[in-house]
Amino acid sequence: xxxxxxxxxxxxxxxxxxxxxxxxxxxxxxxxxxxxxxxxxxxxxxxxxxxxxxxxxxxxxxxxxxxxxxxxxxxxxxxxxxxxxxxxxxxxxxxxxxxxxxxxxxxxxxxxxxxxxxxxxxxxxxxxxxxxxxxxxxxxxxxxxxxxxxxxxxxxxxxxxxxxxxxxxxxxxxxxxxxxxxxxxxxxxxxxxxxxxxxxxxxxxxxxxxxxxxxxxxxxxxxxxxxxxxxxxxxxxxxxxxxxxxxxxxxxxxxxxxxxxxxxxxxxxxxxxxxxxxxxxxxxxxxxxxxxxxxxxxxxxxxxxxxxxxxxxxxxxxxxxxxxxxxxxxxxxxxxxxxxxxxxxxxxxxxxxxxxxxxxxxxxxxxxxxxxxxxxxxxxxxxxxxxxxxxxxxxxxxxxxxxxxxxxxxxxxxxxxxxxxxxxxxxxxxxxxxxx
Numbered sequence: 323x324x325x326x327x328x329x330x331x332x333x334x335x336x337x338x339x340x341x342x343x344x345x346x347x348x349x350x351x352x353x354x355x356x357x358x359x360x361x362x363x364x365x366x367x368x369x370x371x372x373x374x375x376x377x378x379x380x381x382x383x384x385x386x387x388x389x390x391x392x393x394x395x396x397x398x399x400x401x402x403x404x405x406x407x408x409x410x411x412x413x414x415x416x417x418x419x420x421x422x423x424x425x426x427x428x429x430x431x432x433x434x435x436x437x438x439x440x441x442x443x444x445x446x447x448x449x450x451x452x453x454x455x456x457x458x459x460x461x462x463x464x465x466x467x468x469x470x471x472x473x474x475x476x477x478x479x480x481x482x483x484x485x486x487x488x489x490x491x492x493x494x495x496x497x498x499x500x501x502x503x504x505x506x507x508x509x510x511x512x513x514x515x516x517x518x519x520x521x522x523x524x525x526x527x528x529x530x531x532x533x534x535x536x537x538x539x540x541x542x543x544x545x546x547x548x549x550x551x552x553x554x555x556x557x558x559x560x561x562x563x564x565x566x567x568x569x570x571x572x573x574x575x576x577x578x579x580x581x582x583x584x585x586x587x588x589x590x591x592x593x594x595x596x597x598x599x600x601x602x603x604x605x606x607x608x609x610x611x612x613x614x615x616x617x618x619x620x621x622x623x624x625x626x627x628x629x630x631x632x633x634x635x636x637x638x639x640x641x642x643x644x645x646x647x648x649x650x651x652x653x654x655x656x657x658x659x660x661x662x663x664x665x666x667x668x669x670x671x672x673x674x675x676x677x678x679x680x681x682x683x684x685x686x687x688x689x690x691x692x693x694x695x696x697x698x699x700x701x702x703x704x705x706x707x708x709x710x711x712x713x714x715x716x717x718x719x720x721x722x723x724x725x726x727x728x729x730x731x732x733x734x735x736x737x738x739x740x741x742x743x744x745x746x747x748x749x750x751x752x753x754x755x756x757x758x
Contacts, residue, residue: 390442446654596650
């Protein structure tokens with residue numbers, strides 16, 4: 323009897339060690355592949371932005387989104403229609419319905435189309451393209467290694483986590499993103515640890531090669547200290563404000579997307595119209611609403627002279643520019659625009675309230691709008707700590723969770739299931755034989 327127990331113990335230890343070794347190696351492999359892909363994408367995008375920088379100092383700045391979005395729409399509609407839009411939804415749909423299946427052609431098409439969208443002034447971010455590419459590369463690795471479908475699904479999550487961690491220089495938030503973004507009210511805990519490994523690996527490769535340890539280059543203000551007696555109720559109210567902004571962003575984006583679907587024109591004409599409306603937004607408000615918005619966050623943080631009216635117009639302008647860019651089918655992400663919209667909302671609130679620590683509001687509402695709109699409050703709470711400092715995680719936590727509760731009626735990622743229970747009730751659209 324003792325011998326049988328010892329044998330069973332040894333078998334359990336061997337199984338656990340084998341599992342740990344297997345998934346550590348797979349996670350690192352996916353992190354390496356996605357990390358280099360993120361480097362290629364970031365390098366290509368930076369090259370495109372630098373190449374066109376002179377044009378953006380001329381009146382051509384208002385026409386550039388038309389050209390970029392037309393090219394983006396032509397590429398996606400011709401070679402990979404699933405590469406259109408903000409990308410993250412597509413990989414979530416693939417995970418939830420098709421066992422994570424992604425056609426490998428999506429990866430280069432998404433990369434090139436997104437460079438055209440963003441470098442030419444479309445209001446979009448880098449997260450959507452890299453998350454879709456990361457998931458696609460994860461699927462490719464799994465199929466190449468002939469893994470079973472359930473393992474391939476886990477590797478796809480690793481790819482999503484790795485891409486987010488690398489692009490946003492936030493490896494912990496990236497690991498959480500892969501597990502949290504799949505459901506509105508649930509988390510894929512089985513993939514959490516391996517997602518962290520992939521995210522940290524990809525972040526390291528991206529940061530070392532591009533010499534970019536942090537997404538932002540400005541010095542983070544350190545004077546704020548969270549005061550529970552004063553700040554808890556205050557940031558609860560800020561969370562309500564944040565949730566309402568998130569709903570406005572979601573309704574605007576998908577309202578235009580629904581309208582765009584009714585237009586009976588080729589997809590690349592639709593994206594060109596979206597580019598024209600994006601350029602018109604820049605004419606009416608300012609060209610600062612174009613691009614990812616990361617530089618605008620830095621500017622409003624460093625330069626506190628922006629008035630409340632200007633900040634409010636910039637926020638509305640960024641919502642509209644992103645709506646026209648992504649809602650028309652342009653290839654790009656929604657995370658950076660959401661952060662920018664939130665930062666502008668936080669700066670506006672700090673201005674009208676004359677709040678003594680504006681950066682606390684800017685950072686909390688920035689991650690709060692993203693966390694609320696995408697229903698990833700844990701991810702964005704960690705993102706606040708990694709991007710802005712550990713003290714700012716406290717107001718960010720309140721704002722992210724209150725905002726997510728306010729905005730829970732809708733989401734930026736409409737292919738997410740409410741929970742694993744809901745997913746289990748939905749039949750897969752592909753059988754195992756069809757996938758394999």
